[in-house]
Amino acid sequence: xxxxxxxxxxxxxxxxxxxxxxxxxxxxxxxxxxxxxxxxxxxxxxxxxxxxxxxxxxxxxxxxxxxxxxxxxxxxxxxxxxxxxxxxxxxxxxxxxxxxxxxxxxxxxxxxxxxxxxxxxxxxxxxxxxxxxxxxxxxxxxxxxxxxxxxxxxxxxxxxxxxxxxxxxxxxxxxxxxxxxxxxxxxxxxxxxxxxxxxxxxxxxxxxxxxxxxxxxxxxxxxxxxxxxxxxxxxxxxxxxxxxxxxxxxxxxxxxxxxxxxxxxxxxxxxxxxxxxxxxxxxxxxxxxxxxxxxxxxxxxxxxxxxxxxxxxxxxxxxxxxxxxxxxxxxxxxxxxxxxxxxxxxxxxxxxxxxxxxxxxxxxxxxxxxxxxxxxxxxxxxxxxxxxxxxxxxxxxxxxxxxxxxxxxxxxxxxxxxxxxxxxxxxxxxxxxxxxxxxxxxxxxxxxxxxxxxxxxxxxxxxxxxxxxxxxxxxxxxxxxxx
Numbered sequence: 001x002x003x004x005x006x007x008x009x010x011x012x013x014x015x016x017x018x019x020x021x022x023x024x025x026x027x028x029x030x031x032x033x034x035x036x037x038x039x040x041x042x043x044x045x046x047x048x049x050x051x052x053x054x055x056x057x058x059x060x061x062x063x064x065x066x067x068x069x070x071x072x073x074x075x076x077x078x079x080x081x082x083x084x085x086x087x088x089x090x091x092x093x094x095x096x097x098x099x100x101x102x103x104x105x106x107x108x109x110x111x112x113x114x115x116x117x118x119x120x121x122x123x124x125x126x127x128x129x130x131x132x133x134x135x136x137x138x139x140x141x142x143x144x145x146x147x148x149x150x151x152x153x154x155x156x157x158x159x160x161x162x163x164x165x166x167x168x169x170x171x172x173x174x175x176x177x178x179x180x181x182x183x184x185x186x187x188x189x190x191x192x193x194x195x196x197x198x199x200x201x202x203x204x205x206x207x208x209x210x211x212x213x214x215x216x217x218x219x220x221x222x223x224x225x226x227x228x229x230x231x232x233x234x235x236x237x238x239x240x241x242x243x244x245x246x247x248x249x250x251x252x253x254x255x256x257x258x259x260x261x262x263x264x265x266x267x268x269x270x271x272x273x274x275x276x277x278x279x280x281x282x283x284x285x286x287x288x289x290x291x292x293x294x295x296x297x298x299x300x301x302x303x304x305x306x307x308x309x310x311x312x313x314x315x316x317x318x319x320x321x322x323x324x325x326x327x328x329x330x331x332x333x334x335x336x337x338x339x340x341x342x343x344x345x346x347x348x349x350x351x352x353x354x355x356x357x358x359x360x361x362x363x364x365x366x367x368x369x370x371x372x373x374x375x376x377x378x379x380x381x382x383x384x385x386x387x388x389x390x391x392x393x394x395x396x397x398x399x400x401x402x403x404x405x406x407x408x409x410x411x412x413x414x415x416x417x418x419x420x421x422x423x424x425x426x427x428x429x430x431x432x433x434x435x436x437x438x439x440x441x442x443x444x445x446x447x448x449x450x451x452x453x454x455x456x457x458x459x460x461x462x463x464x465x466x467x468x469x470x471x472x473x474x475x476x477x478x479x480x481x482x483x
Contacts, residue, residue: 004042004217005128005210011035012210016202018469024077026471028068032061032084039220043095046221054094060390061087067393072425072460072474075347076393083389089113092220117215124218243299244310247317250295254324261331285332286352289359292325296366297377318370322363329356344416345404347423350397358388402428406435409445417445421452426460426478429453433481453482 014034018027036058043049064080064087089110094100296318333356340349365380402424409415420432435449457463462479 002128004221005214007038008213008217009206009210011038011213012206012208015209016206020202020205021198022467023470023472024068025469025475026069027469029062029065030469032065036061036088039092039217042217042221048221049095050098051094051096051100054091057087057091057094060386061091063390064393069471070473071393071396071398072427072472073347073396073398074425075397080393085114086110087386114216117212117219120215120219120222124215127218128214243302244313244317246295247299247314247321250292251317251320251324254321254328258324258327261327285328285335286355286359289325289328289332289356292321292328293359293362293366296321296370300370315370315372319367322367322370326360326363329360332356340404341408344408344414344419345401346416346419347397347401350395350400351392354388354392358385361388396427398424398427399431402431406431409435410438415445417448417452421448421455426456426462426472426474429456429478429481457482 011031011034015031018031040049040055040058061084064084067076067080092113093106093110100106299314299318333353336349336352336356361384362381365375365377365384368375369377402420405415405420420428424432432449432452436446456478460475460478462475462483
C-alpha cells in the first residue's frame with residue numbers, strides 16, 4: 001500500500017509540473033504514457049487482467065494524446081479532454097471483463113471506473129495508515145533504523161553550530177564573509193521572486209491529485225472484480241403492425257423524396273434557381289438519416305421472431321430504408337459541397353462531411369444486422385466512430401480550411417479573411433502565408449494577413465523561450481516561418 005501511495009504522489013507531482021500554469025503540448029503524452037505503463041504493470045503483476053485484447057485501446061489513447069504536440073486545433077484540444085478519459089475507462093473495464101456486452105449498462109459501468117474510487121476513501125486511508133504503522137514497527141527493531149536515528153541526531157546538532165560559526169567567521173574576515181554574503185544575497189533574491197500563492201496552489205493541487213490517484217489505484221487493485229454479464233433477455237413478442245405502418249409510410253415518403261433529389265439535384269432539372277435550391281437542407285437531411293438509423297434499430301429490436309412473414313416484411317422495409325438513407329446522405333453531402341463553393345470552407349462544414357461519411361460507414365454493419373448476420377452492432381458502431389474520430393484528429397482541419405480558402409481566393413478573388421483570423425490556429429500559417437507571395441492580388445488582403453500574423457505571434461507567445469512541457473509542433477513550425 002505504501003508503494004501505491006508513493007506512486008500516486010510521484011504522478012501527482014509530475015502532473016502539476018507538466019500542466020500547472022502551462023498550455024497543453026508535449027505534456028499530455030508525457031503524462032499519459034507513463035500512467036498507462038504503470039497501471040498495466042501493476043494490474044499484470046497482481047494478475048487482474050482478464051482480457052488482454054483490451055490493450056489494443058492503448059493505440060488510440062496514445063494517438064489522441066500525441067495530437068496535442070502535433071496540431072493546434074482548438075476544437076479537438078477540447079473534445080480530446082473528454083475522449084481520452086472515456087477510452088481509458090473503457091480499456092480498464094475491458095481489461096477486467098473477458099466478455100463485454102454493448103448496452104446501456106456499459107455506459108454506467110465505464111463511468112463508475114472514475115467515480116467508484118471515491119467510495120473507498122475511508123478504507124484506503126485506513127489501510128495506508130496500517131501499512132505505515134507496520135513499517136514503523138519493523139524499523140524500530142532494525143539496525144538500519146538505529147543508523148538513521150544517529151544521522152538525524154548528528155544533523156540536528158551540527159547544522160545550528162555550523163551556521164553560528166559561519167556568521168562569526170564572516171564578521172571576522174571580509175573576504176570569507178563576501179563568499180557567503182553573495183550566496184545569501186542570491187538566496188534572498190530567489191525567495192523574493194517566488195510566488196507564495198503559486199506554491200500554495202501547487203501543494204494543494206498535488207495533494208488533491210495524489211489523493212484521487214491513491215483511491216483510483218487502490219480501487220483497481222483491490223475492488224475491481226470481474227462483472228458477470230447476464231444473458232440477453234429474450235425478446236418479448238409484440239404487435240408489429242405499428243412498426244410496419246411506420247416503415248411503409250416512411251419508405252413511400254423517402255421514395256418520392258429520392259426521386260426528386262435524383263431529378264433536381266443530381267441531374268439539375270429544377271425550375272427554381274439551382275444554386276439557392278442546392279445550398280440548403282444539408283443539416284436537416286443529416287438529422288433525417290440519423291432518425292432512419294434509429295428507426296431501423298428499433299424495428300429490429302421489437303420485431304416478433306415468431307411471425308416469419310412479419311420478419312421478412314420488416315427486413316425488406318429496413319433494407320429499402322437503408323438504400324434511401326444512402327441517397328439522402330449523398331444529397332446532403334452534395335448540397336454541402338455546393339454551399340462551400342459559394343461561401344467558403346469552415347470547421348463546421350468539414351465536420352458535416354465527416355459526420356456524413358461516418359453515417360455511410362455505419363450503414364454497412366446495419367445491413368448485416370438487418371439480414372440477421374452475426375454482428376455486434378453497438379461494438380461495430382463504436383469502433384467505426386472511434387477510428388473516424390482519430391482520423392479527424394490527424395486530418396489537420398485548420399490547414400485544410402486555409403488551403404481550400406486560399407485556392408478559392410486564387411480562383412474567384414473571394415476570401416473569408418475574418419474566419420481565417422478568428423477561427424484558425426497556427427496549423428493554418430503555412431497556407432495563409434501563401435497570400436503574401438501573390439503579387440497580383442490586392443494590397444488590402446496582404447495588409448490584413450500581416451496584421452493577423454503579428455497578432456498571432458503575440459497570442460500564441462511565439463517569441464517565448466523553449467519549454468518541453470508546452471512544445472507543440474504546429475507552433476514550432478509557425479515560429480520558424482514567421483520569426
